[in-house]
Amino acid sequence: xxxxxxxxxxxxxxxxxxxxxxxxxxxxxxxxxxxxxxxxxxxxxxxxxxxxxxxxxxxxxxxxxxxxxxxxxxxxxxxxxxxxxxxxxxxxxxxxxxxxxxxxxxxxxxxxxxxxxxxxxxxxxxxxxxxxxxxxxxxxxxxxxxxxxxxxxxxxxxxxxxxxxxxxxxxxxxxxxxxxxxxxxxxxxxxxxxxxxxxxxxxxxxxxxxxxxxxxxxxxxxxxxxxxxxxxxxxxxxxxxxxxxxxxxxxxxxxxxxxxxxxxxxxxxxxxxxxxxxxxxxxxxxxxxxxxxxxxxxxxxxxxxxxxxxxxxxxxxxxxxxxxxxxxxxxxxxxxxxxxxxxxxxxxxxxxxxxxxxxxxxxxxxxxxxxxxxxxxxxxxxxxxxxxxxxxxxxxxxxxxxxxxxxxxxxxxxxxxxxxxxxxxxxxxxxxxxxxxxxxxxxxxxxxxxxxxxxxxxxxxxxxxxxxxxxxxxxxxxxxxxxxxxxxxxxxxxxxxxxxxxxxxxxxxxxxxxxxxxxxxxxxxxxxxxxxxxxxxxxxxxxxxxxxxxxxxxxxxxxxxxxxxxxxxxxxxxxxxxxxxxxxxxxxxxxxxxxxxxxxxxxxxxxxxxxxxxxxxxxxxxxxxxxxxxxxxxxxxxxxxxxxxxxxxxxxxxxxxxxxxxxxxxxxxxxxxxxxxxxxxxxxxxxxxxxxxxxxxxxxxxxxxxxxxxxxxxxxxxxxxxxxxxxxxxxxxxxxxxxxxxxxxx
Numbered sequence: 001x002x003x004x005x006x007x008x009x010x011x012x013x014x015x016x017x018x019x020x021x022x023x024x025x026x027x028x029x030x031x032x033x034x035x036x037x038x039x040x041x042x043x044x045x046x047x048x049x050x051x052x053x054x055x056x057x058x059x060x061x062x063x064x065x066x067x068x069x070x071x072x073x074x075x076x077x078x079x080x081x082x083x084x085x086x087x088x089x090x091x092x093x094x095x096x097x098x099x100x101x102x103x104x105x106x107x108x109x110x111x112x113x114x115x116x117x118x119x120x121x122x123x124x125x126x127x128x129x130x131x132x133x134x135x136x137x138x139x140x141x142x143x144x145x146x147x148x149x150x151x152x153x154x155x156x157x158x159x160x161x162x163x164x165x166x167x168x169x170x171x172x173x174x175x176x177x178x179x180x181x182x183x184x185x186x187x188x189x190x191x192x193x194x195x196x197x198x199x200x201x202x203x204x205x206x207x208x209x210x211x212x213x214x215x216x217x218x219x220x221x222x223x224x225x226x227x228x229x230x231x232x233x234x235x236x237x238x239x240x241x242x243x244x245x246x247x248x249x250x251x252x253x254x255x256x257x258x259x260x261x262x263x264x265x266x267x268x269x270x271x272x273x274x275x276x277x278x279x280x281x282x283x284x285x286x287x288x289x290x291x292x293x294x295x296x297x298x299x300x301x302x303x304x305x306x307x308x309x310x311x312x313x314x315x316x317x318x319x320x321x322x323x324x325x326x327x328x329x330x331x332x333x334x335x336x337x338x339x340x341x342x343x344x345x346x347x348x349x350x351x352x353x354x355x356x357x358x359x360x361x362x363x364x365x366x367x368x369x370x371x372x373x374x375x376x377x378x379x380x381x382x383x384x385x386x387x388x389x390x391x392x393x394x395x396x397x398x399x400x401x402x403x404x405x406x407x408x409x410x411x412x413x414x415x416x417x418x419x420x421x422x423x424x425x426x427x428x429x430x431x432x433x434x435x436x437x438x439x440x441x442x443x444x445x446x447x448x449x450x451x452x453x454x455x456x457x458x459x460x461x462x463x464x465x466x467x468x469x470x471x472x473x474x475x476x477x478x479x480x481x482x483x484x485x486x487x488x489x490x491x492x493x494x495x496x497x498x499x500x501x502x503x504x505x506x507x508x509x510x511x512x513x514x515x516x517x518x519x520x521x522x523x524x525x526x527x528x529x530x531x532x533x534x535x536x537x538x539x540x541x542x543x544x545x546x547x548x549x550x551x552x553x554x555x556x557x558x559x560x561x562x563x564x565x566x567x568x569x570x571x572x573x574x575x576x577x578x579x580x581x582x583x584x585x586x587x588x589x590x591x592x593x594x595x596x597x598x599x600x601x602x603x604x605x606x607x608x609x610x611x612x613x614x615x616x617x618x619x620x621x622x623x624x625x626x627x628x629x630x631x632x633x634x635x636x637x638x639x640x641x642x643x644x645x646x647x648x649x650x651x652x653x654x655x656x657x658x659x660x661x662x663x664x665x666x667x668x669x670x671x672x673x674x675x676x677x678x679x680x681x682x683x684x685x686x687x688x689x690x691x692x693x694x695x696x697x698x699x700x701x702x703x704x705x706x707x708x709x710x711x712x713x714x715x716x717x718x719x720x721x722x723x724x725x726x727x728x729x730x731x732x733x734x735x736x737x738x739x740x741x742x743x744x745x746x
Contacts (some may be wrong), residue, residue: 086117092641107151186240194211195209266288286317311351339405418470434458484545535586564591564621571584571626592621593646607655611667614649617646638677707739
């Protein structure tokens with residue numbers, strides 16, 4: 001394993017009014033941790049926490065949530081080729097499809113679908129990432145943690161603020177943003193485009209070119225001394241090429257059907273806060289609309305086998321209410337409590353038709369059907385006249401749930417004991433209709449072609465109840481907090497439509513044989529039953545001990561060790577041979593041992609200022625039991641999650657104080673990850689790799705210029721590797737990027 005040192009040079013904006021009104025102070029003050037939905041301070045929270053304020057966000061050049069992940073130990077959000085595939089891995093666990101292990105929350109509202117996770121962030125005030133189960137407060141899909149993104153609200157500002165940026169970089173990449181905030185309201189707009197970095201040699205086109213645009217309106221007011229009401233609406237549009245998957249043997253992208261992803265999102269919410277006499281009430285209601293369209297050459301080769309187009313029409317609603325209070329006696333006892341109720345509805349109309357081209361009909365359907373026919377009739381076969389075979393797949397997916405939660409926190413001198421409990425009840429339903437029409441002729445008996453209609457239609461539903469406890473204890477000293485906790489988390493169960501093409505494909509062959517009065521043995525009957533679309537919730541128990549240390553002003557050190565037991569683990573299973581779908585199954589149990597360390601230090605001395613932000617994470621995640629019918633993987637490493645993550649960001653700035661140049665800053669950063677196993681067999685992997693980047697910034701009173709580079713050494717590495725239809729494919733990481741950014745704040 002070869003490791004390199006990776007540096008980023010960037011700048012902290014100093015001397016602008018936003019620094020006085022929005023940013024946290026250099027001394028790292030004790031601030032509320034909003035993700036815990038309680039009034040707790042970072043240095044006293046009984047959890048592993050990574051915090052990025054506006055200054056760190058801009059210094060680290062964080063644009064999307066995937067950039068945030070590199071700051072935290074044992075968090076990995078790779079770029080799998082489109083904004084749709086927002087896979088997340090935390091502490092050795094995660095999944096490529098369906099439900100995530102992390103709950104992403106924007107201004108107090110959880111995003112209900114991970115297809116919305118990969119978005120361009122703008123005017124971020126603060127990002128907080130808690131690692132470890134947060135199910136007792138957030139419920140579903142937070143066994144790995146919660147990422148809370150908080151944007152600027154007008155009442156946070158002491159005076160009007162106008163800010164923006166224009167950036168140009170490699171691959172003709174342009175990014176522009178502008179926003180304006182004043183008392184009571186604000187508006188923001190943004191636009192990004194790129195020609196792309198990956199070339200499909202089939203037609204010499206860029207596989208990942210694209211553009212996105214969006215905006216936000218926010219209204220913020222205080223109707224009375226006790227109430228604060230914030231209303232916001234965000235809209236985004238994205239259109240991009242996607243899936244730049246190259247053959248592992250050739251290293252080139254070479255497929256004949258275009259791939260792409262288009263998405264429209266609308267995200268309005270209303271949040272009301274009431275504070276009086278030691279009580280606090282938070283009310284949040286949100287609506288999320290997701291309309292998207294994905295196209296894929298599903299064999300990723302020049303062979304004209306089959307394509308997939310998936311569209312979603314999704315409407316989601318959330319409602320959350322939390323009441324909290326505090327009681328203090330005359331002694332040293334303080335009791336904090338909160339109770340909450342929440343509910344959600346997620347409705348998705350999905351169409352996912354698979355179209356078999358002539359070559360696909362021959363290789364995926366006829367070859368298998370005729371191999372069975374010729375065991376009885378060696379000289380005869382089935383012929384199909386279809387030039388294409390569309391397999392329609394229409395789904396109505398519904399998830400709805402409600403929960404109640406309670407949290408008690410007792411502070412007795414230096415000791416603190418906290419207990420939380422949440423009861424979640426969720427209903428899941430799938431209405432499905434999949435059809436195909438085949439014109440066939442059996443050469444032994446038939447002179448003309450006849451049509452066989454295959455139809456799978458029905459309803460599947462399920463109800464799940466989860467009880468999610470959390471118990472923690474902590475001890476405070478003058479400069480440190482020691483803590484330990486045990487907590488349960490879970491990923492929601494449901495239905496996976498992505499295996500339906502395989503089920504229908506097998507049913508087509510069965511119907512052909514039945515129409516001829518014969519019984520055809522399917523090679524693997526497990527993938528011929530609609531029941532395989534169901535999967536149960538995945539649950540885990542996490543046991544963690546750690547410490548937050550603040551030995552001197554501006555310095556914060558975090559360390560922790562943890563152990564996770566995962567049950568009914570949701571694993572992506574690919575049927576053997578040349579099949580078309582992938583299945584989510586509760587096929588495994590696993591265990592994880594790990595450790596994390598993080599450091600953040602800020603200093604200010606005269607005209608000099610600086611920042612050091614570093615982290616390291618280690619996980620040993622292995623299957624306890626997993627047999628997919630092709631192999632027993634007990635004791636093997638869980639794939640896709642890196643065993644090691646490392647990050648270093650160091651910046652230094654000097655205030656020149658001259659009208660020609662007021663300030664200059666330099667920062668260094670290193671991000672590394674690996675080893676990453678690409679399958680359960682552990683016979684393919686990406687070794688530990690690091691990336692080198694740099695930024696030089698020159699600043700004036702209202703304007704700063706960043707000259708930056710990413711992957712400066714041109715490191716070659718694999719972001720993703722997988723196997724489909726007996727072929728191996730990889731997605732390479734981005735090459736070297738150079739660019740410049742102009743920012744302004746007035």
